[in-house]
Amino acid sequence: MIESDVKLVYQRPIGFEERGTHYCPGCTHGVAHRLIAEVLEEMGELEQTIGVAPVGCAVFAYNYFAFDFVEAPHGRAPAMATGIKRTLPDRMVFTYQGDGDLASIGMGEIVAAAARGEQITTIFINNTNYGMTGGQMAPTTLPGQVTTSSPQGRDVERQGYPIRTAEMLATLEGAAYVVRRSLHDPRNIRMAKKALRTAFEVQKQGLGFSMVELLSTCPTNWGMTPANARVWLAEHMLPYYPVGDFKVSNAISFEKQGGN
Amino acid sequence: MPAKGWVEINELYCKACELCVTDCPSKVLALDLTRLSPKGYHPAMMLHPEACTGCGICAVVCPDAAITVYRGTKPGTKTEGEVGHGS
Amino acid sequence: MARELIKGNVAVAEAAVRAGLVSYFGYPITPQTELLEYLSARMPELGRAFVQAESELGAINMVYGAACTGRRTMTSSSSPGVSLMQEGLSYIACTELPVVVVNVVRGGPGLGNIAPSQGDYNQATRGGGHGEYHQLVLAPSSVQEAVDLTTLAFDLAEKYRNIVMILMDGSLGQMMEPAELPPFQPFKTEIPDWAVNGESGREKRVLTSINIDPPAQERTNIRLMSRWQEIEANEVRYKGYYLEDAEYVVVGYGTAGRIALSAVREAREKGIKVGLLRPITVAPFPVKEIEALIPSTKAFLVVEMNNGQMLEDVRLVVSGRKPIAFYGRMGGMVPYPDDVLQEIEKLASGEINFDEHPRDRWLAQMRAEFGTGA
Numbered sequence: 001m002i003e004s005d006v007k008l009v010y011q012r013p014i015g016f017e018e019r020g021t022h023y024c025p026g027c028t029h030g031v032a033h034r035l036i037a038e039v040l041e042e043m044g045e046l047e048q049t050i051g052v053a054p055v056g057c058a059v060f061a062y063n064y065f066a067f068d069f070v071e072a073p074h075g076r077a078p079a080m081a082t083g084i085k086r087t088l089p090d091r092m093v094f095t096y097q098g099d100g101d102l103a104s105i106g107m108g109e110i111v112a113a114a115a116r117g118e119q120i121t122t123i124f125i126n127n128t129n130y131g132m133t134g135g136q137m138a139p140t141t142l143p144g145q146v147t148t149s150s151p152q153g154r155d156v157e158r159q160g161y162p163i164r165t166a167e168m169l170a171t172l173e174g175a176a177y178v179v180r181r182s183l184h185d186p187r188n189i190r191m192a193k194k195a196l197r198t199a200f201e202v203q204k205q206g207l208g209f210s211m212v213e214l215l216s217t218c219p220t221n222w223g224m225t226p227a228n229a230r231v232w233l234a235e236h237m238l239p240y241y242p243v244g245d246f247k248v249s250n251a252i253s254f255e256k257q258g259g260n
Numbered sequence: 261m262p263a264k265g266w267v268e269i270n271e272l273y274c275k276a277c278e279l280c281v282t283d284c285p286s287k288v289l290a291l292d293l294t295r296l297s298p299k300g301y302h303p304a305m306m307l308h309p310e311a312c313t314g315c316g317i318c319a320v321v322c323p324d325a326a327i328t329v330y331r332g333t334k335p336g337t338k339t340e341g342e343v344g345h346g347s
Numbered sequence: 348m349a350r351e352l353i354k355g356n357v358a359v360a361e362a363a364v365r366a367g368l369v370s371y372f373g374y375p376i377t378p379q380t381e382l383l384e385y386l387s388a389r390m391p392e393l394g395r396a397f398v399q400a401e402s403e404l405g406a407i408n409m410v411y412g413a414a415c416t417g418r419r420t421m422t423s424s425s426s427p428g429v430s431l432m433q434e435g436l437s438y439i440a441c442t443e444l445p446v447v448v449v450n451v452v453r454g455g456p457g458l459g460n461i462a463p464s465q466g467d468y469n470q471a472t473r474g475g476g477h478g479e480y481h482q483l484v485l486a487p488s489s490v491q492e493a494v495d496l497t498t499l500a501f502d503l504a505e506k507y508r509n510i511v512m513i514l515m516d517g518s519l520g521q522m523m524e525p526a527e528l529p530p531f532q533p534f535k536t537e538i539p540d541w542a543v544n545g546e547s548g549r550e551k552r553v554l555t556s557i558n559i560d561p562p563a564q565e566r567t568n569i570r571l572m573s574r575w576q577e578i579e580a581n582e583v584r585y586k587g588y589y590l591e592d593a594e595y596v597v598v599g600y601g602t603a604g605r606i607a608l609s610a611v612r613e614a615r616e617k618g619i620k621v622g623l624l625r626p627i628t629v630a631p632f633p634v635k636e637i638e639a640l641i642p643s644t645k646a647f648l649v650v651e652m653n654n655g656q657m658l659e660d661v662r663l664v665v666s667g668r669k670p671i672a673f674y675g676r677m678g679g680m681v682p683y684p685d686d687v688l689q690e691i692e693k694l695a696s697g698e699i700n701f702d703e704h705p706r707d708r709w710l711a712q713m714r715a716e717f718g719t720g721a
Contacts, residue, residue, distance in 0.1 A: 009330060186283055226279055
């Protein structure tokens with residue numbers, strides 16, 4: 001009998017609970033969740049992690065991760081994370097937030113947390129609208145983009161311009177690692193995973209505030225198939241929100257972490 | 261011989277989003293339009309299993325972590341031109 | 348331990364430290380800023396956590412996070428800042444976490460001023476934040492009492508997994524009095540079995556205030572309300588002065604109660620048989636204690652530094668069985684003992700027309716004396 005040549009290449013990470021998610025088909029929240037679970041498992045940090053869930057589509061994120069979680073009021077996750085991390089400095093604490101939670105109602109909290117250099121990691125899901133409540137305009141909605149509260153398309157004269165949060169937070173001394181990645185194709189997903197790994201390593205080594213902004217799709221509220229939504233992201237979001245590293249503290253050494 | 265592999269798709273999690281179908285470089289996958297999963301979706305399936313290289317790209321893009329990927333020879337299968345081995 | 352001359356804000360801060368406070372999150376606002384400033388040095392000195400948050404909104408949410416870990420945590424603020432905290436308090440209440448909040452009340456509403464007031468009574472005792480919850484509200488009337496109630500606050504918060512608010516008016520935060528600070532308590536080593544703290548070797552824990560399924564939210568509310576009933580039955584605290592033979596009873600808390608005590612003593616010297624009931628817990632309210640006084644009391648006088656808020660709680664208990672008069676100052680004005688004495692004398696002389704709502708009579712008097720500024 002020949003020896004089995006079977007190799008397991010990939011299976012569902014143990015940090016991702018064995019239950020279906022409520023996210024829409026093709027929504028990249030699931031990809032982000034999966035990557036976070038993979039990274040924390042690879043780092044051996046699952047049991048020591050405490051996540052802070054937002055108000056938004058990911059409000060039930062605590063049902064999908066197999067570790068301790070708390071639920072924050074809308075926008076306040078960075079403050080809750082601060083309270084937890086300052087009390088338990090040796091745990092891994094992260095917030096997971098969407099456009100409204102982080103860049104609208106929570107803008108005060110995220111700027112302050114980054115400025116204070118809180119040793120927390122924030123994963124920011126940017127899909128240019130408020131998904132949970134049915135697709136309203138967000139601080140990340142693009143000029144001309146139609147949403148349920150900008151039905152003629154975002155008019156910058158009356159409704160202002162979108163905010164590039166990663167670039168903005170990168171100006172703060174307390175921010176150690178602030179990058180933007182995207183989840184719209186396999187190559188970018190792989191890059192996103194590396195960035196998440198680096199962000200969590202930055203926290204582990206106490207180097208300061210880390211954030212990974214993840215360009216994401218919202219097929220349902222954009223009115224597209226998941227595959228077309230990814231194309232829309234690439235054509236419309238990437239030019240305004242470029243993938244890149246906006247703040248990388250000198251203290252971060254990539255050879256050690258295996259991230260990028 | 262080119263790399264071979266196969267995938268298992270968990271129908272409890274698959275939401276028929278077709279991202280794996282779109283991204284598979286070997287065009288192995290398709291939705292199974294002949295049946296529905298317990299959730300009411302047409303689950304993804306290997307339409308051309310012989311073309312699967314076990315690259316894992318489908319699992320990388322799956323938002324529901326519904327896909328398990330293996331490389332090697334799937335137990336219980338024989339490839340063309342291969343003499344059966346073992347007992 | 349020796350007594351020292353100490354400022355109210357600082358005394359409360361140090362009392363909290365000695366009660367085993369692990370973390371403090373706050374924001375400057377007059378007249379409680381000294382509490383934050385003192386802890387900004389004291390907490391790091393002891394290797395404990397201190398953050399001056401970006402706002403009171405940030406502070407209460409940091410407290411929320413810290414409370415989730417099961418460790419002792421506290422914030423402090425004053426009226427406008429406490430308004431900002433109401434969202435967080437509602438969430439904390441529904442998540443059933445022990446939290447201590449100090450409100451050093453100032454003149455309002457609005458930005459108001461920085462002078463002492465009791466204008467937040469309704470906000471504190473009726474919830475303040477949205478939804479059905481209650482917080483324990485402790486009202487000291489001296490720096491020593493504030494110290495003692497701070498230690499008690501943490502114990503009660505943990506005993507009931509409830510918010511405890513220490514309601515001090517501005518004068519108590521600012522004034523200096525001799526007080527004895529308690530001995531140091533060690534940190535609690537026992538971690539509650541609900542705490543989210545990333546511990547190895549156990550099932551994951553989740554703390555949330557969302558109950559998307561209405562029956563589950565209803566059960567939560569039944570549980571919260573039942574807990575409040577238990578608190579009402581067991582945790583009322585008050586102090587009575589000269590009540591044994593009192594024909595007239597003054598009801599006042601905090602600084603108003605303290606000032607009323609001076610007036611009561613003077614009235615006694617003039618031969619008026621008047622006593623004082625000073626609630627120490629305004630929530631739960633000393634219902635039974637006031638009820639017990641009704642048969643022997645000819646009339647009540649409620650004295651507050653607001654527009655008559657505890658007045659309504661007294662009226663609820665008395666339920667029209669005996670007459671009630673009201674005297675108050677607002678907007679940062681503090682009553683004078685002589686003015687309270689005058690009201691006691693009016694009460695005892697039968698001058699007062701009790702057909703009128705006590706607030707109406709008082710307000711007409713206030714309009715006449717001070718005007719509306721219109």
